[in-house]
Amino acid sequence: LGYRVRPIEMGDIPQVTEIDRESFANSWSPSTYKHDLRFNRLTRYLVAYEEEGKPARQEVSVQSGGSGPLRWLRRRFSGEVSHPSTGQHILGFAGLWFMMDEVHLTTIAVREAYRRRGIGGLLLISAIELAVLRNARMVTLEVRASNRPAQALYEKYGFRRVGVRRGYYTDNREDAVLMTADGIASASFQAQFQRLKREHAERWGESHLELGE
Numbered sequence: 519l520g521y522r523v524r525p526i527e528m529g530d531i532p533q534v535t536e537i538d539r540e541s542f543a544n545s546w547s548p549s550t551y552k553h554d555l556r557f558n559r560l561t562r563y564l565v566a567y568e569e570e571g572k573p574a575r576q577e578v579s580v581q582s583g584g585s586g587p588l589r590w591l592r593r594r595f596s597g598e599v600s601h602p603s604t605g606q607h608i609l610g611f612a613g614l615w616f617m618m619d620e621v622h623l624t625t626i627a628v629r630e631a632y633r634r635r636g637i638g639g640l641l642l643i644s645a646i647e648l649a650v651l652r653n654a655r656m657v658t659l660e661v662r663a664s665n666r667p668a669q670a671l672y673e674k675y676g677f678r679r680v681g682v683r684r685g686y687y688t689d690n691r692e693d694a695v696l697m698t699a700d701g702i703a704s705a706s707f708q709a710q711f712q713r714l715k716r717e718h719a720e721r722w723g724e725s726h727l728e729l730g731e
């Protein structure tokens with residue numbers, strides 16, 4: 519069985535921050551993610567998890583008072599709302615920022631123990647699919663000059679180097695390489711992209727993408 523991708527839920531934040539901590543020098547706190555999820559209408563996070571045959575379900579008993587929409591809102595934003603996702607083992611995540619006809623990949627990370635198993639590739643495929651669905655023309659990103667694994671991932675899926683921001687990263691003044699996948703809806707990009715998707719499915723199993731559109 520392949521992997522599954524779906525939009526993030528509040529209940530995923532502890533696992534996402536765990537992956538963030540083991541992946542980045544400057545990791546985000548759970549409250550930063552919560553704030554982004556609640557208030558930032560321009561961002562979208564996707565999480566990847568393993569298909570387990572039958573999705574794990576764990577109902578959460580809700581203590582908050584009130585009724586109707588107010589009660590739902592309180593539960594939704596306190597993170598205690600029950601969701602079928604609860605109990606699923608999150609293996610990686612990606613963040614996207616929508617700006618007109620451009621989608622910026624703000625972050626992507628896979629649990630260290632699960633790397634080199636196609637999960638980063640699947641998250642990138644999902645990000646590109648979502649960008650196409652949103653009628654974006656291109657996907658852009660910055661990557662540390664020293665981060666060869668990530669650069670290889672992006673190149674494999676059609677990103678090209680378009681520039682360098684000198685001393686972009688504040689922790690060590692490292693350069694950022696700017697990379698772009700342009701013309702993502704064009705016939706030539708799509709032909710290559712569909713081939714890569716087929717190869718991914720043949721190698722890692724058929725995956726299920728739920729992009730929230």
Ligand SMILES: CC(C)(COP(=O)(O)OP(=O)(O)OC[C@H]1O[C@@H](n2cnc3c(N)ncnc32)[C@H](O)[C@@H]1OP(=O)(O)O)[C@@H](O)C(=O)NCCC(=O)NCCS
Pocket residue numbers: 541542625626627628629632633634635636637638639640660661662665666667668670671672674
């Ligand atoms: C970058 C990252 C997300 C890749 O995830 P992953 O699940 O290991 O990637 P995949 O298994 O899908 O690999 C897809 C392709 O990426 C490239 N790649 C991934 N890891 C690589 C490595 N260590 N060395 C060289 N190429 C690598 C390869 O081209 C690979 O294709 P292949 O399997 O045909 O060789 C993961 O290494 C990670 O979480 N790193 C830490 C966080 C990070 O640096 N994020 C990027 C911020 S810009």
